[in-house]
Amino acid sequence: MVPLWAYLLVAAALFCLGMYGVLSRRNAVAVLMGIELMLNAVNINLVAFWRYLEAQTMNGQAFVAFIFVVAAAEAAVGLAIVISIYRNRRSVVIEDVDIMKW
Amino acid sequence: MQDLCGIGNLAKCFVNMGASRDLAQFFALLLSVIATATVPLITVIFLIYIERKIAARVQDRIGPNRVGPFGLLQPVADAIKLLIKEDITPLGADKLIYNLAPIIAFASIVLLWAVIPYTPEHVGADLGIGVLYFMAVGSIVTVKVMVGGWASNNKYALLGAFRTIAQLLSYEVPLVLALIVPVMIAGTLRMQGLIEAQQGMWFVFMSPIAALTFFIANLAEVGRAPFDLIEAESEIVAGYNIEYSGFKFGMFMAGEFIHAFTICVLTAVIFLGGWSGPFAHEVPLLGFIYIGLKTAAVYVFMLVLRSTVPRIRIDQVMAFNWKFLVPLSIVNLLSIATVLFVARALGLNPPPELATDFVANLPRTILLLLANLPAIALALNIIRRWTRHQRQLEGSGLAARHPQPAALTLPAGD
C-alpha cells in the first residue's frame, strides 16, 4: 500500500491551498470553496489514520460522516449569508462588507 | 483483490496464454468494463425504435416503417443524420465546459450500469454499497445540467437548467426515502443482496407505496412525461441543451434514453426481484430473460404513461413533491420500520432456511401490506380532493372567461 505519510502530505498540501484561498480571495463564494477544501483535507487525514491505525473499528469513518454534516450545513448557511449580503449591498467582495469593523 | 465472477476465469485464460498476472487481470477487467458499458449503448438503438413504435400505436399511427424491415433501421438512419449534422458552438460559449457537458451526461449514466446484476453470477461489480452508489452517480446528473445550461451562454438554456435542477434536487428526497424501505427489509445495500432477499416475495408486494414513489421520483429524475417540463419542447424550446447540435446533442439524447431504461432496470432489480425466477440459480442465463421481461414490463408502462399523460406545470411538480410525495414516503418509511420491528417481535419473519419460500414470507408481507393500506387510502383521498378542487377552480375560471351560450350546450344523453 501507499505509505501513510503520502496521504498526510497530500492532505497537508490541500489544507494549505484551501487556506491560501480563504486568506487571499476577495469573493466570498471563493472563500467558501477554500473552506470546503480545508474540510476535505481533514477528511483525508481522518480516513487515512483510520485505515492505517484503527481499521478494526469504525470510529474514523464516523467522524468523517459528522464532518460531512457540518460541511453541508456550513455551505448552506454560508451561501445564504452571501446571497443576503449581495442583495443588500450589491457586492460579495469581502472588503466591501466591513461595516462592523472599527 | 476481490474475486470477480467469470472475470477471474478470463484472467486465468490470459495467464495461460502467457501474460503476466497483473497484466492479465488488467485486461480482463478492461474487457469486462467495455462489455458492461456496451450493453446500454447497444440497447439504446432498439429503445428508440420501441419508444417511437409504442407512442405511434397509442396515437393511432403506424410509426417508423420505411427504413429496413418493419422500420427497424430507422434509429440507425437517425443516428447517421445526427452525426453528419453541423456541430455548432455558439459565440461566447465557454468552449471547454460546453464540450465537457455531453461527456459528463453520457458517462454518468453508463456508470450506473456497473452495479446492475443480470444473473446470480453476471454483475459488473457487486459493490457493498450498491444502492448508495446508484444515488451518488445519479446525483452527478445535476452537474451536467448546470454545466451544460451555463456554458451555452443562452438565457433559455440557463432558465431551463435552473428549472431542471430545482426538479432534480427536489425529487432526490422521495427517491432516497423510497430506497431506504427495501434496504431496511433486506438489511443490506448490496444489489445482489436485495435480489436474494426477494427470492420468496418481491418488495413491490411488501411496500407498494415505496415502489410507486421510487418509480415516480425516478420519472422526475429522468424528465419523462408527465415530468418532461424540463425539456418542454413547446414552451422553453428545449431546456438546458438548446444550443447543442449534432453529435453532442446526440449524446445528451442517448444519455436520456439510457437513463430512462436504466431506471426501469433498477425498478425491476430493487422491487420486482431482478433475475429471480424459477431455476434462476440452477441455470444462471435464465436470469437475463427474467430481468429482461420485468424491465420490459416497466418500460412499456412508462412509455404508455408518456404518450397518454399531459405535461404538468412547474409549480404543480414542486407542490406534488413537497406536499405529497415527501410526507407520504416519510409516513411509509416510519410505518414500515415499525411493522418490521413488530414482525420480528411476533416471530413472523420467515426462518432463514425458509427465506426463499413463498408461503413462509406471507405473514410478514400481509402485515406490511396492512400497514400500507391506511397510507394508500389517505393518499388516494388527498389526490381525489385535490383534483376535484382543481377541477372546480378550472371550471369556474373557464365559465368566467368563456360564458357558454345556451344553444351550444350538449343535449343530454349524448
Place this chain on the structure above:
Amino acid sequence: MFEFNAQTIAFLVLTLFVLGGALGVVTTRNLVHATLYMVLSLFGVAGFFVLLSAPFLAAVQVLVYIGAISILIIFGVMLTRSMTHLRHVHNAQWVASGVVTSLLFVLLMVGIILPVWGVNGAQTPTEVADVVADTAVMGQLLVSPNGYVLPFEVASLLLTAAMIGAIVIARDDE
C-alpha cells in the same frame, strides 16, 4: 517507499486531481470554472476514500459534495453574477497569506516526515490490517448508545437548524 503497482499509480493520478483542482480553485478568475475545479478536487478525494477502503464515505462524498454542495455553490455564483469576473482576484494581503501558508506547509511536512510530535506511525511502514470493518458496523456504531447516538442526533438537529436558518436568511423579506 513506493512500490510500483496499480495502487500507487491510482494514488498519483488522484493526487494530481486533488491538488491540481485545488490550485485551480484558488487561482482561477472565473468562479464557475473554479467551482468545476473544486468538483475535480473533491472527486479525487472520493477516489482516495476508495483507495483507503472506505467506499461508503466515497459514495457519500460524491453524493454530498458533488451532488449538493457544488451545485449550491454554482447557484451562489450565478445569483451573484456581476461578481463572477472580478478584476482583482486576490486581495492586498495575498503575498503575506502565500508566505504564511507556505510556511505552514513546510511545518506540516516536517511534522509528517520527521517524527517531531511523536507519531512514528506516520513514518515507519505500519502493519496495515487486511480486515476492515464494513458499512454495517458503522451503521450500528452511529445509533448505538455506546457509540455516536448523541452526536448523530445533534448532527441531524444541526442540519435542520441550518436548513431553516438558510431559508430565513436567504429569502426576500417583503
